[in-house]
Amino acid sequence: MIGKGKAIAHTQASMAYGWNQEKDAEIVYRELLVGDDPREITKEFEMIQEQNVNCEKNTLSFVLSPAIEDGQKLNNKELGKITEAFIKEMKLQEHQAIAFVHKDKEHKHVHLYVNRIDFEGKAYNDQFVGKRSQQAAERVAQEMNLTTARERQEEKLLNLRITRNQIMEKHQQVMRERPRDLNTYMKGMQKQGVEVKPYINKSKELQGFRFVYKGQNLKGSEVNRAMSGSKIVKGIYQAPSRSKHINPIQAVKIASQIVQLNPAIVKTLANKVVSKVISASKDRGIEY
Incomplete structure (x- = not known):
């Protein structure tokens, strides 16, 4: 109570x-x-x-x-x-x-x-x-x-932990299928019973995602660190099978709309690209 x-x-x-x-x-x-x-x-x-x-x-x-x-x-x-x-x-x-x-x-x-x-x-x-x-x-x-307030809080936290784990498992399952873009990823999650809501900031930029499942509405980073906006975009558009993306992407297509990425996401993706280029160069014997 x-x-x-x-x-x-x-x-x-x-x-x-x-x-x-x-x-x-x-x-x-x-x-x-x-x-x-x-x-x-x-x-x-x-x-x-x-x-x-x-x-x-x-x-x-x-x-x-x-x-x-x-x-x-x-x-x-x-x-x-x-x-x-x-x-x-x-x-x-x-x-x-x-x-x-x-x-x-x-x-x-x-x-x-x-x-x-x-x-x-x-x-x-x-x-x-x-x-x-x-x-x-x-x-x-x-x-x-x-039922005491403490017991209710403990039960709520337990249910939240279970829900977070379930969303993460469904995310991993969809990512294993290597979705070709965000729309494919979102449809895959929908089939798993999870609604993915892109979060567009005041500058009309994609900043991240929210996940709605079993009455919970959570930011990706609240579900798991691996589900932040930058990591989801990187996982889809910079997967090994898509190595043709040498330069970090600046925008993505959601439904029928082109949405610019938040600068923080672009910066994270750029750092990943630079790391890959340096690593590849070292493999070829080029030193920086």
């Missing part, structure tokens, strides 16, 4: 969003309040907040997001218990509070609003409230056997 929190000044507007019926909003927690709509609840907050006119951001807004698979199993009563446990972890039990669940999307989540001012007129310390919200949500998730 992920927890987010901040102090806000626009109480009624935020609470109206939390109580939005278009998002299938339902109240899952209420403490020290009797109002039946955002305007009435805001008025109740304001009655207490009038005791501390120096505090401008006088409402605390939290979002509690269980993992998707956890959210699918949790009913409103259980979400209320989670919210109550979170409030105790944040030491806000003596403050007015109301929470709504949003179920309009696959990712069920709770919007919680707490009066920052207590009944004695004292403002709750909001220093590092975002970080403390994360930590409180982590502890509640552990206590209630829910």
Whole structure:
């Protein structure tokens, strides 16, 4: 479960969003309040907040997001218990509070609003409230056997690593077939289920590629160093079977359009050509 929190000044507007019926909003927690709509609840907050006119951001807004698979199993009563446990972890039990669940999307989540001012007129310390919200949500998730933010991050990283390896394997398979140009390479990757998106910079130059696969959209260099723009172009246009390219290419054809290469790619290709020329000359006994 992920927890987010901040102090806000626009109480009624935020609470109206939390109580939005278009998002299938339902109240899952209420403490020290009797109002039946955002305007009435805001008025109740304001009655207490009038005791501390120096505090401008006088409402605390939290979002509690269980993992998707956890959210699918949790009913409103259980979400209320989670919210109550979170409030105790944040030491806000003596403050007015109301929470709504949003179920309009696959990712069920709770919007919680707490009066920052207590009944004695004292403002709750909001220093590092975002970080403390994360930590409180982590502890509640552990206590209630829910997926923690750390576990979600580890799972996300594992899935990303698997996806990167799969894209790299498909790239290597297509390159082994020696595509004659970028269009052939992109079609080969498409057959493997990977969409290749050329990245054209503001100067209308090809700078690299992005790879879309299984919901991930990654730069080539994020997949593997061997999949940077310069290395892919070099692998296709300066392969051993295409040694006729003595000079580095300046542009390539993508679909039916001629696209100039980014200077950094051209420079990399030029360095490779120079290295080949020097190596070939040495083989013939010519020294520099």
